[in-house]
Amino acid sequence: MPTPPNFENFSCPLPLQPGERVVLGHGSGGKLSYDLLTRVILPALGEAAPRGFDDSAIVETGGGQSAFTTDSYVVRPLFFPGGDIGRLAVCGTVNDLAMIGAEPIALSCGFVLEEGLPLATLDRVVRSMREAALESGVYLATGDTKVVEKGKADGLFINTSGIGRLLPGKSISGGGAKKGDVIILSGAIGDHGIAVLSAREGLGFETDLQSDAAPLNGLAAAMLSAGEVHAMRDPTRGGLATTLCEIAAQSGVCVEMDERSIPIHAPVRAACEMLGFDPLYVANEGKLVAFVAAGDAGKILAAMRTHKYGVEAVVIGRVTDAPRSQVRLRTLIGGTRIVDMLPGEMLPRIC
C-alpha cells in the first residue's frame, strides 16, 4: 500500500467527478494508486480505515501484537522465468511481514478461478506455493476458492494475507528513517519486471534473466540481529524510486542516492534502454532497501552478504534532513535529479 505522506493532516478530498472510471494506472503502486486510496477508498472507509500505512499493519491480538498484511496477485503470464504466481503470492506477503520486523507465521490463500482453467495449472501453482512456504517457514493456515464463469477472470487470481509475530517495541516503520542513516539495497533492481514483461511479450530475454522472487524474512532477521535498522521496505510495484519516495515522505527526510552505486544486471539495463523504461521504476520481488544507523552499516552489510539473497548488497545513499520528503539522485554524469513516484502505469499486472 502506498504511503500517504500527510495522513495526519488529511482533509476532505475533492468530490468524485461523475463518469470517472478505474484505469490500469490505479493498480500501478505509484501516484494513481495513491490518488485512488486517498481520494476514494480512505474517505469512504472513514472511521473504519487503516491506522497506519506500512507494508503490514500492527494489530493488538491480546497478549501481544501481530503483524497483518494482504496482497492480491494478478500477474500475467502465470508462469515466467524464475517464478510464477504461486511463488509471488507467498513471497510477496512474507516480505510485507518481514519489512516491519515481524516473523511471518501463517498465510491465508484465496483463489478466484476462471471456469475452464486446467486443474494441472492449479496443481503446478499450488506446488510452487508449497515450495515457497517451506522456504519461508510459513504454512497456509486457511483458504477459500471461488469460481467465476469463463471470460470473467483471467485464469486465476490469488490473494494471500499473512500474520506475523512482533516483539513488543520492535516493529519497524517507513516513518523511522533519520538524518545520517545509511541506505542499503540488497541487490540488483528490475529483474522481476523485465523477466515478466519478456515472458509476456515473447521478447526473448528469458534465457538471460530470471525474476528475483524470493522470501526475504531470513535476510531481514539477519540484518536486525546485526544492527540498528530504522526503516525497511521491499521495492515492488513502482520500483525503488516509488519506495524511496514513500519513505522520504513518511519519515519527513531527504534521501540522497548515487546512481552509479545502484546495481542493475546487464540484460535489465539493455531491456530498459530498448524499451524506454527507467529501471528505478521497474518492479522487484526479492529485494529490500533499508535505512540503518550509520555506525551499524558495516556490520549489517557484512551480515547481508553472507545471506543467499543479500550477496550483492550495497550502500546506495544517505539520509539528510532537507529538503524534506524529497528523493535526490546524483546521476551518472554528475547532475542531480529529483525523483518522484511512478506517475502512470509502466507494466500492468506485474505481480
Place this chain on the structure above:
Amino acid sequence: MPTPPNFENFSCPLPLQPGERVVLGHGSGGKLSYDLLTRVILPALGEAAPRGFDDSAIVETGGGQSAFTTDSYVVRPLFFPGGDIGRLAVCGTVNDLAMIGAEPIALSCGFVLEEGLPLATLDRVVRSMREAALESGVYLATGDTKVVEKGKADGLFINTSGIGRLLPGKSISGGGAKKGDVIILSGAIGDHGIAVLSAREGLGFETDLQSDAAPLNGLAAAMLSAGEVHAMRDPTRGGLATTLCEIAAQSGVCVEMDERSIPIHAPVRAACEMLGFDPLYVANEGKLVAFVAAGDAGKILAAMRTHKYGVEAVVIGRVTDAPRSQVRLRTLIGGTRIVDMLPGEMLPRIC
C-alpha cells in the same frame, strides 16, 4: 472451507486426469469444492497445508492464540436487495471468526478491479464496507488494490481476511458436537440466495425479499455467555444441508432434524418451488446453526431471541450417535430422508 471428514487418514488421492478443468461447481461450497480441495489443493500443498478445517484457523501469535480466516467475494450483481458485495465481504469474514468463538478485531481488504469500473461504484461498495465494519466493531487494518484490463475481471472482486482474539481453550470447532446436543438455527433460511438470484435474473421477488447479510459476532457472543456451545457454523454456500453434513462428519455424529421446524419465509418457499430449488441448499449470509448442551438450550435460545439477528431462533433437531457422520431429515409427510452435501452447483457466484 468444506470439512474433509477423515483428514487424519488422508492418503494419496487419484492422480489428476489430463484435460481436467475447473467447473463452476468447484466454487459451490459443496461436494465438488471438497473434491478440488482434497484431490488437488491439499496434496499439492503437502506439509504447508492447513492444520484444521473450521471456518477460521487458530494461529499461535506469541502471547496468545489468534483466529485467522479468509474469503473472496465474487457475487453478481454487486448490489442486491438487502446488501451488496461490500457488506458481504465484511460480514462473511466477521462471521467466520465469530463461528469459532473468536472476537473479530481487524480485517484486510484486497480489491481486484476491472479497468473501466466507475469510481462511484467503488465508492458505494467501500461505504457499505464501512457501515458493516462499524456495526461489527472491526476496522480495515490493511489493504491492496490491483487493476486488470477490461474483460479480465467482472467489475470488482474483494478478498477480506480477518484476525480475531481467542481466549485460551475457548475455541469452538465443527468437531465438537456431542450426542444429546440440541441444534439451534438462528432464523429463516434461503433469504440471501433467493434475493441475489432474483436481482440477477430480474425475477421480480425484490420487493418481498431481502438478503439476510449481517454480522453475527454479537449474537454468537451472547450465546457463548448464556451457555455451553459445542459447535457453531454459518450456513453460507451449500446452505444448511451442507453445513450440517460437515459438522456431522467432523464430529462423527448423527444429526437428526425435523423439516417442519425449519423456518422459511414465504417468498423463499415460493421461489424455491417455482425454480425447483431445495431451500436446504440455498445460501445464507446472516444465519448460524449451533450445537449446544441440552441443559443450556433454553437459556441460549432465550438469549438469542433478545438479539436483533436471533429473533426467529428455533430448535431444529438433536444429535444422536448413530449412524455416524449422517444427517437425517424427518420430512413434512413423516418420512426420513438422508441429506447429503450439495452435489453440483445451484447458484454460482452467490457470495
